Amino acid sequence: MSPFLFVTDLDNTLVGDDQALATLNYKLSKHRQEYGTKLVYATGRSPELYRLLATEKSLLEPDALICSVGTEIYLNGSDTADAGWSAKIAQGGWNRDLIVATSAHFADLVAQPDSEQRPFKVSFFLTKEAAGEVIPQLESLLQNRGLDVKLIYSTGQDLDILPRHSDKGLAVQFLRQQWEVAPEKTVVCGDSGNDIALFSSGQERGVIVGNASAELLEWHYSNPSDRRYLAQAACAGGILEGLNYFGFLG
Numbered sequence: 001m002s003p004f005l006f007v008t009d010l011d012n013t014l015v016g017d018d019q020a021l022a023t024l025n026y027k028l029s030k031h032r033q034e035y036g037t038k039l040v041y042a043t044g045r046s047p048e049l050y051r052l053l054a055t056e057k058s059l060l061e062p063d064a065l066i067c068s069v070g071t072e073i074y075l076n077g078s079d080t081a082d083a084g085w086s087a088k089i090a091q092g093g094w095n096r097d098l099i100v101a102t103s104a105h106f107a108d109l110v111a112q113p114d115s116e117q118r119p120f121k122v123s124f125f126l127t128k129e130a131a132g133e134v135i136p137q138l139e140s141l142l143q144n145r146g147l148d149v150k151l152i153y154s155t156g157q158d159l160d161i162l163p164r165h166s167d168k169g170l171a172v173q174f175l176r177q178q179w180e181v182a183p184e185k186t187v188v189c190g191d192s193g194n195d196i197a198l199f200s201s202g203q204e205r206g207v208i209v210g211n212a213s214a215e216l217l218e219w220h221y222s223n224p225s226d227r228r229y230l231a232q233a234a235c236a237g238g239i240l241e242g243l244n245y246f247g248f249l250g
């Protein structure tokens, strides 16, 4: 057995089936102890909402925490975002105020709570019905104003606006390079739109849990890859299935 880099989304991926989570946590912490496997959480949540979940579900302490859809990285339990990553994603000339002002033209965009408005992330609720029309219009208006951003829509309800050169996948690449972990020794797991970047960024092994949302499944079927496994089981049960499929747990 050898160490690997385990990266997972939280809501409806790692978390959602308490019994399967207990089994997975046991196997992962053993693997970490015996072989030095590293654990990374890649979540859309702010650090504040992450801490609530971590306490409620007794999550294992990760080696790194990627928050706010890949726009913040916290290493080894630090509560200060990694300055190298922040500097890197700020390079495109991020203008938060102008993004907020531009978004105000769309009545369908409903601001998410303050805790989820982050230095490099502006977030709204947007219904599935309105999304098809609003997203392309918003995207072109932002572009016309010279804003170099990326729009990510998840679970048919959340719209995040981020700097162009940030997302969960790019944050994982940053960590992989720092830690010198090969992509084939890396596995990424997810269930929704903001996880597409985890699966599309490179040669990593990917696990899509059985309860994945429509936008991720649609992307999965239109971008086939034999490095990606679609599990039968939901949440942590699906992760266990995928880790066994790729032989990470032996």
Ligand code: GLC
Pocket (backbone or CB within 6 Å): 043, 044, 045, 046, 049, 069, 112, 116, 123, 124, 154, 158, 159, 160, 194
């Ligand atoms: C989490 C965040 C939210 C974000 C969503 C999708 O729920 O709290 O702000 O929009 O993930 O990325």
Ligand code: MG
Pocket (backbone or CB within 6 Å): 009, 010, 011, 012, 013, 190, 191, 192
């Ligand atoms: Mg999720």
